[in-house]
Structures are given as structure tokens and as C-alpha cells.
Amino acid sequence: MNDMNSTNKSFGGLLLVLFFTSMFSGCSIQLLAERDEVSLQQMEKLAQDVDLLFTQLLYMPPDRRDYQSNAAKYLSVEVKLNALKMRQESRVMNELTIKQLDIAIDLWAQDRKRHEHQNSFTDFMLKRYRSQYKRLFLAMIKGEEAKEKRLES
Amino acid sequence: MSIDISKTFSDMAQVAGQSIEEGGAAVGSGITEVLNNNKQSLAELAQARVDSEINDEDFANELAREKLIVEAEMIALEIASKAAVQKAVNGAMDVLTKAVAAAI
Numbered sequence: 457m458n459d460m461n462s463t464n465k466s467f468g469g470l471l472l473v474l475f476f477t478s479m480f481s482g483c484s485i486q487l488l489a490e491r492d493e494v495s496l497q498q499m500e501k502l503a504q505d506v507d508l509l510f511t512q513l514l515y516m517p518p519d520r521r522d523y524q525s526n527a528a529k530y531l532s533v534e535v536k537l538n539a540l541k542m543r544q545e546s547r548v549m550n551e552l553t554i555k556q557l558d559i560a561i562d563l564w565a566q567d568r569k570r571h572e573h574q575n576s577f578t579d580f581m582l583k584r585y586r587s588q589y590k591r592l593f594l595a596m597i598k599g600e601e602a603k604e605k606r607l608e609s
Numbered sequence: 610m611s612i613d614i615s616k617t618f619s620d621m622a623q624v625a626g627q628s629i630e631e632g633g634a635a636v637g638s639g640i641t642e643v644l645n646n647n648k649q650s651l652a653e654l655a656q657a658r659v660d661s662e663i664n665d666e667d668f669a670n671e672l673a674r675e676k677l678i679v680e681a682e683m684i685a686l687e688i689a690s691k692a693a694v695q696k697a698v699n700g701a702m703d704v705l706t707k708a709v710a711a712a713i
Contacts, residue, residue: 484699487691552688556681563677580662584653584671588678591646595678598639599685602692 489550491603498540499600503593505533510586513577523572530568537561556596563592612712620708621701628700632693636686643682650675 509529513521541557544550567585571577654675658668 484702485695487695488688552684552691556684559677559681563674578662580657581667584650587650588674591678592681595682595685599688602635602685602689604692604696 486549488603489547489553490606491600492543492547495540495543495553496597496600498536498543499593499596502533502536502540503590503597505529505536506589506593507586509533510582510589514579514582514586518576518578521577523575526571530564530571534561534564534568537564553596553599556592556599560589560592560596563589612708617705617708621704624700624704625697628697629693632689632696636690636693639682639686639689643679643686646682647675647679650678 509526513526537557537560541554541561544554544557547553654663654668654671657663658665663671
């Protein structure tokens with residue numbers, strides 16, 4: 457309860473500082489990049505591509521879940537993740553989305569290497585990875601959707 | 610024409626308060642959702658280790674992955690909080706600007 461009160465006080469203090477900053481600068485404040493529909497579409501497409509890979513692997517018998525047959529799909533997702541990161545880097549006040557994307561890029565590289573090294577996947581791990589990437593992309597999409605839309609002039 | 614500054618400030622506080630209240634409620638339910646997802650995922654992981662479905666190395670790797678996923682989920686809530694503050698301040702300033710414009 458005390459934690460909540462101190463959080464509310466800090467939050468109120470921050471609001472007050474931002475309010476007066478905005479008042480004296482005479483313009484609206486910007487804490488985040490504006491919402492970008494293209495980024496949202498790219499995030500949704502990536503979520504689909506990753507879901508497709510893990511679901512396809514899950515439908516295959518375990519002895520056919522080799523890395524080489526799926527290497528092109530890993531490469532395709534990696535290229536799309538890099539393109540999405542490049543788009544995010546060109547936007548101002550967008551560090552938080554870049555941080556989310558860095559997590560996705562690191563995990564993807566790690567998972568590609570793991571599949572290549574082990575050359576197989578258990579049902580348990582496939583279901584787990586599919587669910588984790590769903591949570592990860594959903595977090596990115598929710599973050600992007602929380603940003604304000606650019607006002608049409 | 611004069612400006613009723615008390616009423617204007619009261620309107621500004623109301624607009625800001627409403628944005629913060631809406632944003633705060635969304636962040637609160639978001640934290641509960643993240644914790645529930647994490648709880649379910651960790652419970653499955655612990656059970657898999659107990660059942661020897663995964664070894665110690667996989668278990669440690671999976672714990673590290675889970676931390677990263679939760680971090681990404683928490684970042685989404687941080688973005689939502691910042692968006693609520695931005696909307697509150699800009700909404701309040703908009704009220705003031707309109708009140709001044711109407712009084713001129």
C-alpha cells in the first residue's frame with residue numbers, strides 16, 4: 457500500500473514537471489514516437505511467420521524436424537526482424553520498442569543456433585517457443601498500439 | 610472578455626485525471642496479465658524438469674528466456690504509462706489553449 461502511495465506521488469510529481477515544462481515551452485510534449493501502422497503490420501506478419509514455423513515443425517514427426525529443411529525460414533525471419541529494427545531506429549523517442557526488438561533478435565539468433573546444433577526439437581520446446589514468441593510479439597504490438605496516432609492536419 | 614482561471618484549471622485537472630485513470634487501469638490489468646502468463650509458463654517448466662522431460666541445462670536456459678519475455682512485456686506497459694502521461698499533459702494544455710482563445 458505504501459509502495460502504491462509513493463508510486464502515485466512520484467507519478468504525480470512527474471506529471472507536474474511535464475505539465476509546467478509543456479506550459480512554459482508553449483507546445484505539446486512528446487515522450488514517445490507516434491504510432492506507426494507500417495511497423496504494426498510488420499510486427500503482425502513476423503508473429504505469423506514465427507507461428508507458422510513452429511506449428512509446421514510441431515505437425516512433423518520428430519525425426520523430420522531437422523535444421524537444414526527449415527534454415528530458409530529462420531533466415532527469412534531474421535531478415536524481417538532486422539528490417540523492422542532499422543525502421544524503429546529511424547523514429548525518434550522509440551528506444552523502448554528498439555529494446556523489445558533487441559530481445560526478439562537475440563532470442564531468434566539463439567534459437568536458430570540451438571536448432572542447428574541439436575538438429576531436432578521436442579514437442580515440449582516447440583509449444584513453449586511458439587507461446588513465448590506469441591507473448592513477445594503481442595508485447596511489441598500492444599506497445600505500438602499504446603502510442604498516439606499522428607493527428608491529421 | 611475575461612478568463613475564469615479557476616474553472617479552466619479545474620477542467621484541465623479533470624481532463625488530465627481522466628487520461629491518467631484510464632491509462633493506470635490499463636497498466637494495472639496488464640501487470641496482472643503478465644504475471645499470470647509468467648506463472649503458468651514457470652509452472653509448466655518446473656513440472657517438465659520434475660518429469661525429466663528437460664535437463665538442468667534446458668531448465669536454466671528456459672528460466673533466462675522467460676526473464677527476457679517478461680522484460681519485453683513490462684516494456685509494453687512502460688510505453689502505455691508514458692502514453693497516458695503524454696495524453697494527460699497535452700489534454701490539459703489543450704483545455705487551457707482553447708479557454709484563452711475563447712477569451713480573446
